[in-house]
Amino acid sequence: MSFVDKVYEVSKQIPKGSVATYAQIAALSGNPKAARAVGMAMRKNPHMPIVPCHRVVSSSGELTGYSAGGVGVKKEMLLKEGVKFVGDKVDLAKSQWRNVAS
DNA sequence: AAACTGACTTCTC
DNA sequence: GGAGAAGCCAGTT
Numbered sequence: 485m486s487f488v489d490k491v492y493e494v495s496k497q498i499p500k501g502s503v504a505t506y507a508q509i510a511a512l513s514g515n516p517k518a519a520r521a522v523g524m525a526m527r528k529n530p531h532m533p534i535v536p537c538h539r540v541v542s543s544s545g546e547l548t549g550y551s552a553g554g555v556g557v558k559k560e561m562l563l564k565e566g567v568k569f570v571g572d573k574v575d576l577a578k579s580q581w582r583n584v585a586s
Numbered sequence: 587a588a589a590c591t592g593a594c595t596t597c598t599c
Numbered sequence: 600g601g602a603g604a605a606g607c608c609a610g611t612t
Contacts, residue, residue: 486609486610487608487609488609488610505594505595506593506594506595507594507595510594510608515607515608515609517594517595517606517607517608518594518607518608518609519594519595519607519608520592520593520594520595520607520608520609521592521594521607521608521609521610522593522594522608522609523592523593523594524591524592524593524594524608524609524610524611525593525609525610526593527592527593528610529593537593540593541593542593542594542595543594543595543596544595547593548593548594549592549593550593551593555593558593
């Protein structure tokens with residue numbers, strides 16, 4: 485299993501209405517510094533309907549890229565899922581995904 | 587196998 | 600807080 489495959493596995497687990505940062509996914513995948521590789525994995529995104537790549541944002545909550553239409557569409561989808569937005573960025577303080585069961 | 591590229595992050599000015 | 604530069608990783612050519 486490659487690192488990117490791990491990334492997909494993690495991304496799949498992101499609950500609706502929440503978002504995760506590239507660094508976060510990278511860390512959960514085993515390489516906290518592989519945030520970049522994560523981005524590439526999303527760009528390729530061989531698991532479009534399976535992996536909600538639109539729930540992945542930069543460390544600042546800013547919407548970056550999106551192979552399937554652009555950050556505009558991405559933002560709309562997040563909004564529909566209930567993700568809080570601050571201007572053009574995601575409100576990480578409220579909508580960042582936490583892999584903790586509480 | 588080497589070099590280039592990219593949906594990143596972090597430090598410094 | 601904004602702009603610029605450096606560092607890292609994995610994939611593609």
